[in-house]
Amino acid sequence: MKISYNWIKDYLKIDLEPAKVAEILTSIGLEIDGMEEWESVKGGLKGVVIGEVLTCKKHPDADKLSVTTVNIGSDQPLNIVCGAPNVAAGQKVPVATVGTIVFKGNESLEIKKSKIRGELSEGMICAEDELGLGTSHEGIMVLNNDAKPGTEASSYFKIVKDTVFEIGLTPNRIDSGSHFGVARDLAAYMNLNSDMNKKASLPSVEDFKPDNNNNVYEVIIENETDCPRYTGITISGVTIGESPEWLKNKLRAVGLNPINNVVDITNFVQHEVGQPLHAFDADKIDGKKVIIKNLPDKSKFITLDAVERSLSSKDLMICNPTEGMCIAGVFGGIKSGVSASTKNIFLESAYFNPVAIRKTSKRHGLKTDASFRFERGCDPNITIWALKRAIMLIKAIAGGKISSAIVDVYPKSIENAQIEVSYYNINRLIGKNIEKQTIKKILPLLDIKIKNEKDDNLTLEIPAYRVDVKKEADVIEEILRIYGYNNIGISNHVNSTISYSEKPDKEKIVNIISDMLSANGFAEIMCNSLNPAAWYEQNEDFNKEHLAVLANPLSSDLNAMRQSLLYGGLTSVIWNINRQNPDLKLYEFGHCYFYNKSEQAHPKAHNYIEKASLDLFLTGNTGRQGWNSKTNSTDFFNIKSSVEMIFSRLGIKPETLSSGDSDKKYFAESVTYLYNNKLIAEAGRISKKYLTQFDIGQDVYYGHIEWDFLMKLLKNHTVSFSELPKYPTVRRDLALLLDRGIKFSQIREIALRTERNILHDISLFDVYENDSLGKNKKSYAVSFSLRDDLKTMTDKNIEKVMANLIKAFEKELDAQIR
Numbered sequence: 062m063k064i065s066y067n068w069i070k071d072y073l074k075i076d077l078e079p080a081k082v083a084e085i086l087t088s089i090g091l092e093i094d095g096m097e098e099w100e101s102v103k104g105g106l107k108g109v110v111i112g113e114v115l116t117c118k119k120h121p122d123a124d125k126l127s128v129t130t131v132n133i134g135s136d137q138p139l140n141i142v143c144g145a146p147n148v149a150a151g152q153k154v155p156v157a158t159v160g161t162i163v164f165k166g167n168e169s170l171e172i173k174k175s176k177i178r179g180e181l182s183e184g185m186i187c188a189e190d191e192l193g194l195g196t197s198h199e200g201i202m203v204l205n206n207d208a209k210p211g212t213e214a215s216s217y218f219k220i221v222k223d224t225v226f227e228i229g230l231t232p233n234r235i236d237s238g239s240h241f242g243v244a245r246d247l248a249a250y251m252n253l254n255s256d257m258n259k260k261a262s263l264p265s266v267e268d269f270k271p272d273n274n275n276n277v278y279e280v281i282i283e284n285e286t287d288c289p290r291y292t293g294i295t296i297s298g299v300t301i302g303e304s305p306e307w308l309k310n311k312l313r314a315v316g317l318n319p320i321n322n323v324v325d326i327t328n329f330v331q332h333e334v335g336q337p338l339h340a341f342d343a344d345k346i347d348g349k350k351v352i353i354k355n356l357p358d359k360s361k362f363i364t365l366d367a368v369e370r371s372l373s374s375k376d377l378m379i380c381n382p383t384e385g386m387c388i389a390g391v392f393g394g395i396k397s398g399v400s401a402s403t404k405n406i407f408l409e410s411a412y413f414n415p416v417a418i419r420k421t422s423k424r425h426g427l428k429t430d431a432s433f434r435f436e437r438g439c440d441p442n443i444t445i446w447a448l449k450r451a452i453m454l455i456k457a458i459a460g461g462k463i464s465s466a467i468v469d470v471y472p473k474s475i476e477n478a479q480i481e482v483s484y485y486n487i488n489r490l491i492g493k494n495i496e497k498q499t500i501k502k503i504l505p506l507l508d509i510k511i512k513n514e515k516d517d518n519l520t521l522e523i524p525a526y527r528v529d530v531k532k533e534a535d536v537i538e539e540i541l542r543i544y545g546y547n548n549i550g551i552s553n554h555v556n557s558t559i560s561y562s563e564k565p566d567k568e569k570i571v572n573i574i575s576d577m578l579s580a581n582g583f584a585e586i587m588c589n590s591l592n593p594a595a596w597y598e599q600n601e602d603f604n605k606e607h608l609a610v611l612a613n614p615l616s617s618d619l620n621a622m623r624q625s626l627l628y629g630g631l632t633s634v635i636w637n638i639n640r641q642n643p644d645l646k647l648y649e650f651g652h653c654y655f656y657n658k659s660e661q662a663h664p665k666a667h668n669y670i671e672k673a674s675l676d677l678f679l680t681g682n683t684g685r686q687g688w689n690s691k692t693n694s695t696d697f698f699n700i701k702s703s704v705e706m707i708f709s710r711l712g713i714k715p716e717t718l719s720s721g722d723s724d725k726k727y728f729a730e731s732v733t734y735l736y737n738n739k740l741i742a743e744a745g746r747i748s749k750k751y752l753t754q755f756d757i758g759q760d761v762y763y764g765h766i767e768w769d770f771l772m773k774l775l776k777n778h779t780v781s782f783s784e785l786p787k788y789p790t791v792r793r794d795l796a797l798l799l800d801r802g803i804k805f806s807q808i809r810e811i812a813l814r815t816e817r818n819i820l821h822d823i824s825l826f827d828v829y830e831n832d833s834l835g836k837n838k839k840s841y842a843v844s845f846s847l848r849d850d851l852k853t854m855t856d857k858n859i860e861k862v863m864a865n866l867i868k869a870f871e872k873e874l875d876a877q878i879r
Contacts, residue, residue: 074259095226098222106220108158108160109187111213112131115138116130122178131186140183142182154204235335238335274464278346285472290412291353299406335439340408343407346381346386347382350381352379381397390413390435392432411444418435480535481519484518509522574707583647586648592629593619625674627676627763635757644680645678645680649676651673654671674768697745697746718736727748740770742764789848791854795870795878796840797876798877811874812869
C-alpha cells in the first residue's frame with residue numbers, strides 16, 4: 062500500500078525526516094517495504110531554468126533553425142540553436158542547461174554542449190511535452206513577462222516533491238489502510254515518545270448543508286445481513302471534467318491515474334479515510350429507488366470493464382427496480398457509471414459484510430481498492446463523514462447543488478465492543494511492569510475509551526474500526542505496539558526444561574536425506590499445497606471423496622488441498638523446460654491432505670489427515686555432455702536407484718522389501734516397495750496421459766516415498782556393526798535362460814532362501830534378449846558372491862552351493878543353464 066508523506070501532513074503537522082518516519086512506522090507494526098522520492102513531473106525539472114531570449118536570428122546554414130542568445134541569470138548569456146518556429150527575441154522561456162536530462166514519456170535525453178550545422182549550442186529551449194508539462198510540441202513554451210531569468214523551473218512551475226512509503230499492510234490492520242489511519246497511529250506513538258501533544262485530525266465538514274431537496278432517492282435494504290448500513294445523497298448540475306492539479310498529484314503519488322473530477326474525489330476520500338465510495342449517474346437509476354439485494358443465480362451483469370459476468374445468488378447487488386447497477390463493494394456496472402455527459406449524481410457510502418464481499422471478490426476474480434477495504438472491515442461509523450466530505454469537494458470542484466439530505470438506512474447499529482483488561486495481565490504478557498499512567502495515556506491515543514476502572518481491572522470500549530481487537534491479548538498488543546517493542550529489555554533470567562526427543566529425529570533425517578540428494582545433483586523444490594480440485598476429480602488415481610476442498614478459496618485454481626506432490630512436480634518440470642532447462646533432478650518434502658467425510662454439518666479437525674511424502678522427479682539427460690564425457694537419457698533404472706539410495710542411506714536394504722507393479726495409472730512402467738504388504742515407495746515412468754496434461758514432450762520419471770511410514774520403520778530400526786570378514790569371498794556366475802515375465806527379484810528371493818548363510822550378494826550384470834533364444838525367452842547373467850564366515854570355502858563346497866541354486870532355479874522358474 063502506497064502512502065504519501067505530504068498527504069499524511071494534511072492531518073498531522075510534523076516535520077520529521079522521511080527515514081525517521083519510516084523507522085517509527087515499522088516499529089509500530091506498519092512495516093515499510095520501500096521508500097521512493099516522487100515528483101509531479103518526471104525528473105523534477107532539475108537543471109531547467111527560466112531564460113530570456115536576448116537575440117534571435119536565422120541559422121546561416123539551415124532554413125528551419127534559429128540561433129539565439131539566452132540570459133539565464135548567469136554572467137554570460139548562452140548560445141542556443143533552436144528549431145521551434147515561434148522563438149523570438151524578448152520571450153521568457155524554459156531552458157534546459159548542459160547536463161540536464163529531459164524526459165519525454167519513457168524516453169530520456171541528456172543535453173550536451175554541441176555544434177549544430179557549425180553553430181555552438183549550449184542548451185535547449187523546451188516545449189511543454191519535452192518537460193512533461195503537457196502534450197503540445199507545436200513550439201517552445203512562452204512564459205509570462207513577469208518570469209525572472211535564472212529562476213529554477215521547478216520553483217516557477219510549482220513542482221510537487223514527495224516521499225512515498227510502501228507499507229506491507231497485514232490483513233488485520235485495515236484501520237491503517239488510509240492516510241488518516243497511518244497519521245493516527247503515528248500521532249499515538251509521537252504523543253507518547255516525544256513532546257507532541259495533539260492527535261491527528263480530519264478536515265471539518267460542519268459547513269455541509271443541502272441546497273434543496275429537488276432530487277431525493279429512496280434507499281431500500283432487502284439484505285440487512287450483508288448490508289448493515291447504506292447512506293446516499295444526490296448532487297445535481299455537476300460538470301464532469303479534469304481534476305485540479307492538487308487532486309491529480311495526490312492520486313498520482315499513490316499510483317492512481319486521474320479519471321475525472323467526480324471519480325477522482327471518490328478515490329481521494331477512499332485513500333484519505335479508508336471508506337470506499339461509489340458515484341452513480343442519477344439519471345440512470347430507474348424509479349429513483351436504490352435497492353440493496355441479491356439477484357437470482359446466473360443473472361447476467363456487465364461490469365465497468367465491459368465483461369459480462371454470471372452472478373451468484375450470494376452476490377450482493379446495488380439495484381434499481383428493473384436491474385442491477387453495481388456489484389456491491391466490488392465493481393460498478395457499465396450502464397450506471399459516471400460519464401462525460403453526467404449531470405446529476407447519486408453518491409453511495411456504505412458498510413458491507415466483509416465475508417460477503419470477500420467471497421464475491423474471489424468468486425469473480427475481481428480485486429479492487431474497494432473490495433480490498435470492504436473485505437477486511439471498514440468503519441461503519443465513518444460513512445456519513447465520508448459522504449459529506451466527498452459531496453462538498455464535488456460541489457467545490459465540479460459545481461452543482463446538493464439536491465437532497467443524506468439518506469441513512471441503518472436498521473441495527475453496530476455497537477462498539479467492550480473488553481476487560483487487567484494491569485497484571487498487561488505486565489505479565491509484555492514482560493515488563495509499565496506504569497498505570499502510561500497505559501492510561503496510550504489507550505485514548507488509540508481511540509480506546511476507558512469506561513471503568515476498578516482495582517486492577519479496566520473496562521474498555523473498542524472503536525468499531527478496530528476489527529482486529531477482539532480480546533484482552535489484542536489490547537495488550539496495541540499497548541506494547543505504541544509503548545515500543547524496543548523499550549522491552551532482555552531479561553537476565555533464563556528458563557530451561559528437560560525435553561524428551563522422540564526417536565527417530567525426523568528433522569535430522571530430513572536434513573540428512575536432503576544433503577545426500579543435493580550432493581547427488583538434485584535440486585529441492587517447494588510447491589503450493591493448494592491445487593485445482595479438477596486435477597484430482599478427473600483422475601481415477603485419486604479419491605475425490607477424500608478431497609479437502611476449501612470453503613472460501615483464493616481462486617478456482619487454488620481451491621483444494623493437494624493429495625499428491627505429483628502435480629506440483631510436473632508443474633515445476635514444464636516451467637523449467639519452457640525456460641531451456643530440460644535436464645532436471647528434483648525432490649520435494651511436503652505434506653498431502655485428505656478428508657474423511659463425516660455426517661456432521663461442520664467437519665472437525667480429526668476428519669482431516671495430513672501425510673508427509675518425499676517425491677523425486679528425473680527428466681532429460683543424466684548430465685552435461687563434454688568433450689571427454691558422454692551423457693545418457695534418464696531411464697527407469699535411474700529413478701529406481703535413486704529411491705533405493707535413500708533406503709540404503711537410512712539402513713534399510715531394498716532387497717528385504719517386497720516388490721511389485723503399481724496399479725496407478727500415472728505410471729507407464731513402475732516398481733513398488735512393500736513392507737508387510739503396505740506400500741512404502743513406488744517409482745516409474747509417468748504415462749503420456751499425465752505428461753500431455755502439462756504439455757511435457759519428454760519422459761519424466763517419478764519416485765514417491767511414504768515418509769510417515771518410513772519413519773515408523775526407522776523407529777525400531779537399529780544399526781549393528783560387525784568385524785571385517787576373515788575369509789575370502791568367492792564369485793560365481795550363471796547364465797540363466799528364463800521366461801520374459803520372470804523378474805530379477807524372483808531370482809534373488811529364491812537364491813537367498815536356498816543358501817542364506819553362504820550367499821552374501823547377488824547382482825545382475827547382463828540381460829540378453831533375442832528370437833534365437835526362443836519365443837518369449839531372455840537370458841540373465843547373474844553373479845553370486847559366496848563366503849563362509851567360519852572357514853575358507855573349498856571347490857567342493859562351492860560346487861555344492863551352486864548345484865543347489867541351479868536345482869532351485871530349474872524347479873521354481875523352469876530355468877535352463879546356458
